[in-house]
Amino acid sequence: MRTVSKRIITLHSSTNVKTSLKNNKKNKKEYIQSYLMILPQLIGFCVFTIYPIAWVVHLGWFSYDGVTKTYIGWENFIRLFTRDPMYWSTLLNTFVLAIGKLIVELPLALILAVILNLKLKGRSFFRAMFYMPNVISSAIIGIIFYFMFASFEGIVNNILLALKFISEPINWFGSKSTAMFVIAVAAIWQGFGINMLFFLSALQNIPEELYECADIDGANKFRQFLHITVPMLAPVSKVIFMLAFIGSLKITDLVLVLTNGQPAGQTEVVMTYIFKYFFTNSEGSSSQIGYASALGLVTSIIIGLVTVFYLKMMKKTGNIY
Amino acid sequence: MVKLKKFFIHMPLYVFLGAILILTIFPVVYVILASFKSNQEILSAGANLIPKKITLENYKLAWVLADFKQYTWNSVYMSSLIVLGTIITSSMGGYVFSRGKFPGKRIIFALFTSTMFISMGSVTIYPLLQICRGLHINNSLWGVIIINVFGLHITNLYLVKGFIDAIPYEVDEASKMDGCSFFRIYWNIIFPLLKPIIATVALITFRTAWNDYLLPLVFTLARPKQAPLVVGLVALKGSGEAASSWNLMMAGSAISMVPMLTIYFALNRYFISGLTTGAVKG
Numbered sequence: 001m002r003t004v005s006k007r008i009i010t011l012h013s014s015t016n017v018k019t020s021l022k023n024n025k026k027n028k029k030e031y032i033q034s035y036l037m038i039l040p041q042l043i044g045f046c047v048f049t050i051y052p053i054a055w056v057v058h059l060g061w062f063s064y065d066g067v068t069k070t071y072i073g074w075e076n077f078i079r080l081f082t083r084d085p086m087y088w089s090t091l092l093n094t095f096v097l098a099i100g101k102l103i104v105e106l107p108l109a110l111i112l113a114v115i116l117n118l119k120l121k122g123r124s125f126f127r128a129m130f131y132m133p134n135v136i137s138s139a140i141i142g143i144i145f146y147f148m149f150a151s152f153e154g155i156v157n158n159i160l161l162a163l164k165f166i167s168e169p170i171n172w173f174g175s176k177s178t179a180m181f182v183i184a185v186a187a188i189w190q191g192f193g194i195n196m197l198f199f200l201s202a203l204q205n206i207p208e209e210l211y212e213c214a215d216i217d218g219a220n221k222f223r224q225f226l227h228i229t230v231p232m233l234a235p236v237s238k239v240i241f242m243l244a245f246i247g248s249l250k251i252t253d254l255v256l257v258l259t260n261g262q263p264a265g266q267t268e269v270v271m272t273y274i275f276k277y278f279f280t281n282s283e284g285s286s287s288q289i290g291y292a293s294a295l296g297l298v299t300s301i302i303i304g305l306v307t308v309f310y311l312k313m314m315k316k317t318g319n320i321y
Numbered sequence: 322m323v324k325l326k327k328f329f330i331h332m333p334l335y336v337f338l339g340a341i342l343i344l345t346i347f348p349v350v351y352v353i354l355a356s357f358k359s360n361q362e363i364l365s366a367g368a369n370l371i372p373k374k375i376t377l378e379n380y381k382l383a384w385v386l387a388d389f390k391q392y393t394w395n396s397v398y399m400s401s402l403i404v405l406g407t408i409i410t411s412s413m414g415g416y417v418f419s420r421g422k423f424p425g426k427r428i429i430f431a432l433f434t435s436t437m438f439i440s441m442g443s444v445t446i447y448p449l450l451q452i453c454r455g456l457h458i459n460n461s462l463w464g465v466i467i468i469n470v471f472g473l474h475i476t477n478l479y480l481v482k483g484f485i486d487a488i489p490y491e492v493d494e495a496s497k498m499d500g501c502s503f504f505r506i507y508w509n510i511i512f513p514l515l516k517p518i519i520a521t522v523a524l525i526t527f528r529t530a531w532n533d534y535l536l537p538l539v540f541t542l543a544r545p546k547q548a549p550l551v552v553g554l555v556a557l558k559g560s561g562e563a564a565s566s567w568n569l570m571m572a573g574s575a576i577s578m579v580p581m582l583t584i585y586f587a588l589n590r591y592f593i594s595g596l597t598t599g600a601v602k603g
Contacts, residue, residue, distance in 0.1 A: 029566070044473055051452065132582070137533075271442055
């Protein structure tokens with residue numbers, strides 16, 4: 001690429017003044033066409049990305065019910081930090097769910113990736129099947145798991161009963177711990193395939209020569225895994241972990257459809273909690289869009305801080321490998 | 322002997338893969354099989370998966386009575402328009418960022434890339450609705466379509482840009498000599514070469530559009546007739562009759578899942594290649 005553009009530059013400088021003037025005109029035309037061609041996305045970026053963020057940041061300092069807007073200073077934030085324990089418990093739920101999910105999901109994805117990286121027969125079949133849940137809508141996954149784990153005649157209960165693991169149906173959505181468990185199972189089911197693919201593409205990027213060298217040096221397969229695969233995977237794994245973690249913190253649709261925060265708001269995650277302040281709650285007497293904006297702003301900052309903290313920590317531990 | 326040894330080493334791996342495979346396909350198989358059972362049978366089948374008597378009644382009911390015909394049509398036109406629009410905006414954007422030479426290119430691209438890190442998730446849905454209220458497109462799927470087409474999809478840009486970067490410069494240099502303008506080179510030379518990457522972009526976009534829930538939900542709150550499949554299905558669950566209409570829900574889930582799954586299994590190499598190259602480049 002670079003050599004090509006260099007050649008073009010030398011081409012330009014060697015031509016005489018007349019043509020370079022002509023080129024200037026041509027360049028201007030090219031500039032205009034370039035700008036026109038990205039104009040749709042530029043407008044979209046300003047209107048649908050920047051403006052909504054600015055709007056949320058701005059509204060954080062207002063009381064707004066969809067009609068009247070009054071400036072109330074830091075009131076929303078004071079309320080959030082001192083008088084809204086519910087918010088903090090949803091935030092805690094979100095972190096518990098994300099960590100619980102990833103503890104199972106990522107090792108499973110890694111193991112599957114390592115197995116599928118062997119030259120097994122039918123590996124592209126398995127790869128395609130394991131990724132399949134990822135193409136189904138989160139909302140539909142919510143519905144499917146809602147039926148599967150239904151306390152009355154749900155298939156999971158029925159199978160457990162038939163196998164005599166339990167003597168009476170479990171009311172999965174009746175208590176916080178079991179309901180969270182179902183959410184985690186659904187989320188893992190949805191997400192392990194994509195992480196498997198990420199690990200798999202990282203594994204395939206490890207140069208074959210390294211293994212050949214180790215073979216010549218007489219290292220066995222286990223030592224090769226420990227001393228080549230693991231260190232070569234480490235940098236990519238950090239990125240995969242971060243993407244998966246942040247993605248899990250933003251979980252919305254699945255929870256909204258699967259439990260909708262039931263029982264009694266105990267499985268509410270932070271995004272569904274905020275969403276309800278924007279929409280559901282505003283249908284009643286008290287509309288709290290300003291407060292919802294403050295919640296959204298603080299949550300985004302918390303997620304941002306977690307990311308920065310994680311990156312810092314990874315930089316420190318980075319020299320282990 | 323070697324073959325036998327290999328077999329014994331691989332055996333446990335296959336058992337493990339098989340177990341995970343069963344867990345992976347179980348929910349989908351369960352729903353599809355249950356959608357052919359009568360409501361009575363669903364609620365009394367115990368651990369039986371296979372329907373005793375196959376009935377298409379559920380599909381008929383869902384299609385006609387529960388408006389799934391309308392929902393399917395809404396989903397189809399919403400998703401197709403989003404895919405068509407996104408192909409144009411993404412391929413033009415990728416082309417400009419790959420081949421264009423203009424002041425501000427780096428800054429704009431860096432700004433676009435930053436959206437990967439500063440997205441606020443579902444928090445910005447309300448302001449999006451407000452904007453569309455201002456544009457008078459807040460009560461139909463047109464709002465969703467416009468937001469998706471003009472909104473930024475940074476992964477698509479990276480995919481197309483990476484693909485065009487790999488096309489040799491000589492290809493457009495020649496037509497430049499012949500007097501083709503910057504846009505004409507895109508339209509006549511580059512765009513026809515983009516087929517494989519456009520297939521990937523189209524599939525990724527179609528999946529997102531077809532499966533989206535929150536945005537279309539919010540835009541069709543006032544007009545449930547306009548809802549796409551996913552939204553209509555979830556609304557049915559929340560309607561309070563869910564307990565008595567498991568069969569409808571199963572058929573509805575199947576109707577909204579099967580088109581996506583068919584496309585996935587027919588074209589899964591495009592899905593997977595797009596994902597992995599996108600991940601490596603992004």
